[in-house]
């Protein structure tokens with residue numbers, strides 16, 4: 001691992017060092033009972049949060065800063081070798097916990113998943129603190145100051161460190177992530193609710209922790225009364241809210257206890273501290289755990305909704321494609337017979353009510369079999385496509401163009417009487433006659449025969465198609481490359497048949 005100098009890292013290390021020093025001073029001066037029993041050790045949470053939040057390459061700087069801070073805080077009370085020993089023990093504890101947690105959870109650590117909460121709990125307060133306590137207790141024994149045995153010292157170190165990590169790490173980590181996103185807009189109703197919640201919590205906390213029971217009869221509020229308040233914070237303000245209330249409760253509980261006032265005054269001092277540690281651990285686990293659980297449910301619900309949205313979009317796209325496939329002729333891309341019928345029937349129905357002319361053209365490629373036979377089916381397909389393209393350019397966008405089947409095509413012309421439709425058909429005939437389709441070094445020429453009919457206002461579509469089919473048959477009979485309209489009989493528009501045409 002290369003250690004690179006960076007001003008940002010130096011500032012971070014300085015801040016971590018200062019916070020660690022403040023935590024250590026707080027630990028030494030504000031968390032030890034009058035009987036000399038330490039309740040919790042806050043600074044390790046500062047370093048653990050930093051190790052969880054910042055890249056591995058910054059760890060050496062942060063670690064050195066914390067080590068110096070520990071020595072500065074301890075030296076007034078302990079010899080330098082012991083201060084250094086405590087510092088290295090804490091460093092080992094935090095580095096081990098952070099490394100294991102990040103390995104298990106991934107590099108982006110936050111208290112937003114049950115998984116991260118569970119691994120934090122397992123590797124931090126449970127494992128790393130208990131292991132570091134083996135060394136911490138040994139240093140105390142070597143100092144020869146303590147009147148209790150090695151395992152009692154081990155337990156005091158473990159519980160104190162574990163509680164410090166448990167209470168403060170979630171707060172520091174979630175606050176860091178929160179501030180990282182930039183200062184949020186102030187939500188005044190939420191601020192109001194938070195004020196009410198914290199006032200109630202602080203008021204009740206003071207009542208509960210300032211009062212020693214001392215076996216007096218009568219009504220006593222117990223510390224568990226505060227639990228619903230941190231649950232309230234968890235529900236309404238997430239992990240941040242829960243972590244803040246947990247710290248408020250801890251500050252009140254520890255603050256009063258080190259001044260000799262707490263709800264466990266009936267018990268021996270050591271047991272009273274255990275009970276307090278147990279109480280604070282339960283409050284932290286329940287509140288922060290509940291907040292993480294809610295966050296996890298919210299995240300999973302969002303992910304699920306996102307997946308449902310994505311699937312629905314894909315399904316709609318597939319439906320659209322299916323609809324298109326069901327209505328479009330696969331070869332030419334114009335309406336297939338089914339879709340053409342659907343649209344044409346709708347048009348006729350509309351005109352039954354509103355009136356207005358409507359005409360139909362049916363055309364067929366002349367001697368198309370010869371094209372297939374001479375050039376092959378693929379070239380035949382290409383020729384059909386070129387015919388369709390040419391016809392599309394001749395008709396209006398609102399005319400309905402569809403493939404009737406094979407080399408037969410239908411065109412529905414709304415608001416067009418038969419005489420105009422005949423002119424359109426003639427334009428198509430001429431256009432296709434003039435079309436020169438090149439294939440390799442040859443030119444393929446085609447002609448079409450067209451039947452035209454105007455709807456009489458009452459026939460069905462099938463009847464109209466039968467009529468126009470008859471006209472087409474007549475056009476074919478007239479020698480192909482003709483337009484033939486149905487009765488009322490219009491003049492047959494005949495074109496000279498060019499000898500080279502297929």
Ligand SMILES: Nc1nc2c(ncn2[C@@H]2O[C@H](COP(=O)(O)OP(=O)(O)OP(=O)(O)O)[C@@H](O)[C@H]2O)c(=O)[nH]1
Nearest residue numbers: 364365366367368369370372377378380381406407
């Ligand atoms: N390449 C190709 N040929 C098709 C397609 N659909 C139908 N055909 C062919 O079109 C030809 C139609 O032949 P016929 O019904 O005998 O009509 P024709 O040869 O055009 O003769 P007339 O209509 O009497 O002028 C047949 O060879 C069919 O195989 C298609 O999608 N692609």
